[in-house]
Amino acid sequence: MSFHASSFRLSAPHDHSRLTAQPNKESMIFRQPFKCNTCDTHYIARIQIGYADRQEHIINCDKCNEPMTLRLNLDQKNAGVEFGACENISFIDEQDGKPIYMSSDFAADGSKINNPFYFGSLEFMRDAAAAHVRRAGESISPQFPSVVPMAIAPVWDRLKKIWRLDSVKRYDISAPLKSEFARLYDIPDSNLDDLLYWFIRTIFDNKSTLIPEAKLAIEKKEEEFKRFLHYYSCDLKEHHWRSYFDIFSQFFDAFDQFSQVIIYTRNGIRLPKDAKVTSTNFDKTKKFYASAYEFYAGAIEMLTEINNILSGRAFDKLSAIDLKSFVKTDKAQRRNSLATNTAFTDASKEFDHQIRNASFHNWFYLLGDNTTIEYRSGGTGEAHQLPYIEYVLKCTRLFHQICELLILELFLGHLRREWALVTR
Numbered sequence: 522m523s524f525h526a527s528s529f530r531l532s533a534p535h536d537h538s539r540l541t542a543q544p545n546k547e548s549m550i551f552r553q554p555f556k557c558n559t560c561d562t563h564y565i566a567r568i569q570i571g572y573a574d575r576q577e578h579i580i581n582c583d584k585c586n587e588p589m590t591l592r593l594n595l596d597q598k599n600a601g602v603e604f605g606a607c608e609n610i611s612f613i614d615e616q617d618g619k620p621i622y623m624s625s626d627f628a629a630d631g632s633k634i635n636n637p638f639y640f641g642s643l644e645f646m647r648d649a650a651a652a653h654v655r656r657a658g659e660s661i662s663p664q665f666p667s668v669v670p671m672a673i674a675p676v677w678d679r680l681k682k683i684w685r686l687d688s689v690k691r692y693d694i695s696a697p698l699k700s701e702f703a704r705l706y707d708i709p710d711s712n713l714d715d716l717l718y719w720f721i722r723t724i725f726d727n728k729s730t731l732i733p734e735a736k737l738a739i740e741k742k743e744e745e746f747k748r749f750l751h752y753y754s755c756d757l758k759e760h761h762w763r764s765y766f767d768i769f770s771q772f773f774d775a776f777d778q779f780s781q782v783i784i785y786t787r788n789g790i791r792l793p794k795d796a797k798v799t800s801t802n803f804d805k806t807k808k809f810y811a812s813a814y815e816f817y818a819g820a821i822e823m824l825t826e827i828n829n830i831l832s833g834r835a836f837d838k839l840s841a842i843d844l845k846s847f848v849k850t851d852k853a854q855r856r857n858s859l860a861t862n863t864a865f866t867d868a869s870k871e872f873d874h875q876i877r878n879a880s881f882h883n884w885f886y887l888l889g890d891n892t893t894i895e896y897r898s899g900g901t902g903e904a905h906q907l908p909y910i911e912y913v914l915k916c917t918r919l920f921h922q923i924c925e926l927l928i929l930e931l932f933l934g935h936l937r938r939e940w941a942l943v944t945r
């Protein structure tokens with residue numbers, strides 16, 4: 522890897538053909554009449570063909586409210602589609618049911634889900650194209666629609682194995698897998714750092730706002746930054762890397778849920794009006810926010826430490842207390858230490874202690890409409906409601922913030938090598 526502290530930039534991928542949509546995929550809809558086994562209500566599924574090998578859609582019956590699960594197996598190479606095991610439904614020949622639009626890759630306009638002529642993805646493509654034009658106007662290198670972040674799940678399975686092997690130092694087994702991965706996706710270097718950087722930037726195609734702050738801190742007081750780096754390497758790094766692996770695994774275990782909104786975390790791509798996700802599997806996602814938050818609220822002490830240097834203090838001295846006392850304070854308050862740094866406060870906006878508590882303590886329920894979450898602050902406090910789509914967006918934004926922290930740590934790893942810092 523050849524990059525400098527002053528110009529941190531791992532090589533970006535230049536060929537996404539393997540993640541690219543097939544032509545006209547946006548207009549491919551699989552249509553199948555079915556009925557609810559509980560109450561015999563008839564429906565017509567209009568399922569948007571997505572980018573994954575399997576699609577699962579869980580919807581509630583309009584009449585009896587029981588969940589119905591439709592599963593599709595997709596043969597992406599040969600454009601083949603077949604149903605897998607479904608629950609609480611039977612296929613029928615009658616064409617008299619209410620149409621229901623379902624997509625794993627986009628949120629749909631809630632007011633049009635039952636419209637037999639609704640093509641959610643075409644509306645999405647129109648919005649994305651408009652965002653693309655706006656971004657091109659800002660002269661940010663436009664990448665849409667050549668990259669399809671929703672198609673990333675099988676790439677993750679491959680990367681996960683490499684990451685797991687590296688984490689137990691089985692480099693002998695991981696080395697050929699890394700070379701193969703790099704060749705497959707046209708990544709010039711094949712160490713885990715490069716692969717992770719490419720992977721994250723394929724999902725979230727923004728620039729880091731954390732690295733410029735670290736560079737400023739280095740400019741301001743390089744010796745102090747080296748002290749911070751030493752502390753980071755000895756006290757934080759190992760635990761952080763274990764947690765990243767764990768959080769990535771959890772995120773991709775529930776990716777069929779998050780893939781419905783992940784594209785809306787990109788600049789300029791807006792949610793449709795009355796946006797609704799068309800598959801709801803709350804059991805799979807309800808714990809994610811709590812575990813991601815627990816890690817994130819602790820790990821942002823790195824930002825506090827860099828901010829201390831930027832404020833002219835030692836890395837382990839906050840304005841009123843020292844680091845030892847700080848790491849014992851309530852996690853919900855830790856972000857306050859970043860208040861003077863807008864780059865850091867902007868980069869850590871998704872930080873909802875109430876949702877964390879509800880998710881952690883299981884005071885978190887999906888109402889019968891299958892789209893509204895109810896939770897209580899402190900378990901017995903006032904009831905709040907949150908649309909499910911907003912919850913999966915919050916999870917995805919928090920995951921994005923965690924990815925940005927990991928990118929910062931890749932940069933710190935690069936500095937350690939460049940400065941040949943001796944830790945243990």
Ligand SMILES: [Zn+2]
Nearest residue numbers: 557560582585
């Ligand atoms: Zn029913």
